[in-house]
Amino acid sequence: MKLRCAVLDDFQSVATEVADWGPVADEVEVVCFSGHFDSEDALAEALAGFEIVVTLRERVPFPGSLIARLPGLRLLVASGMRNSVIDFEAAARHGVTVCGTASASTPPVELTWALLLGLARGIVPESAALRGGGPWQSTLGADLYGRRLGLLGLGKIGARVARVGLAFGMEVVAWSQNLTKERADEVGVVLAASKEELLRTSDFVSVHLALGERTRGLIGAPELALMRPTGYLVNTSRAAIVDQDALLAALRGGTIAGAGLDVFDVEPLPADHPVRTAPRLLATPHLGYVSRDNYATYYGQAVEDIRAFLDGEPVRVLG
Incomplete structure (x- = not known):
């Protein structure tokens, strides 16, 4: 059975368009959410059945309380190589690998x-x-x-x-x-x-x-x-x-x-x-990093992160 991957805040519905998800397609089902979950309860409910989550920058906080409510979560991918809204210690305690991507300035x-x-x-x-x-x-x-x-x-x-x-x-x-x-x-x-x-x-x-x-x-x-x-x-x-x-x-x-x-x-x-x-x-609605080339990097490297994780050799590990 395939692992399930949630892509959060895909407002423009481009996550699967700007990058090739083929390298993980046989093992991962990708579900994109175009709306924003504005509470921890809503997020916990939506992500309950997912082992992998891809999130953009620091749009969505992942405190320890949320991570604890997602026992099936195994991999969290966030764009960029710094993130102040993820509780890395909680992720480590719950066995969740956190990876990042490059981000253009x-x-x-x-x-x-x-x-x-x-x-x-x-x-x-x-x-x-x-x-x-x-x-x-x-x-x-x-x-x-x-x-x-x-x-x-x-x-x-x-x-x-x-x-x-x-x-x-x-x-x-x-x-x-x-x-x-x-x-x-x-x-x-x-x-x-x-x-x-x-x-x-x-x-x-x-x-x-x-x-x-x-x-x-x-x-x-x-x-x-x-x-x-x-x-x-x-x-x-x-x-x-x-x-x-x-x-x-x-x-x-x-x-x-x-x-x-x-x-x-x-x-x-x-x-x-x-x-x-x-x-x-x-x-403007937080468009600073929202460009086609940057999104191609984010999602393209998210695919690489997922592939490496599935192969047992995670890359760009954060925390």
Whole structure:
């Protein structure tokens, strides 16, 4: 009898399209779920009959309480090689192997610039007006050339965002708690003296930090108050780095010009979530890593992980 494999949150119904599942087809039945399970009870019920689960990034938490409710689970595959929502100790206790996949840094870089440019040039309201018979030109675009781009974080993604900013002729500055002048010089940007200086002097601020105890709530009401009234904030990293309530208050009060968000405190967003009606906000439903090539990597390597597990030689083991 075949093992059963659940693919979670396949919103676009592409998991079996972008990758070849042939290498495991004789031994594994694949079932894709296009909807999101928003409670542990619902997830435990849905996954009760599956030995293998494939989950995307950190969309679905797998705490020890859930793993304990899935006695048949043998393999959990998560895209990416880091995951903060899986209880690895519980997985090990219950005999569950956890594997990862590669993940490209270019898709979130590109989405960062899509949001930043969309904000700067009023792309969404201008397009909606044009298609809906509204006014011909109603916004005044914000220039990029000669303006200052402030980056919170200069890792792999932040460095790529920086290089695009430099190509636009922007002055790029960066700050994080561990950032050195040597790293800033390597990328070709200026090391800001402090987080506060970066926020006070930047025309555009973009967040590219990992979420941890030191970065949780890093940008709150006091920090947002430092930003220029003509400044824009973009967050494609982790929602908890920016205090969402404080950001919504700043947008409603007009103390900053606008924000671009791809990450939220609750995902998927409930229909009545205040983010959906916030002014001066350009928001996307966590699309940072959602690209055809990246999904081909995720699901293609998920198949490899499953095949290796079935052969008794697991690869890309996490935890």
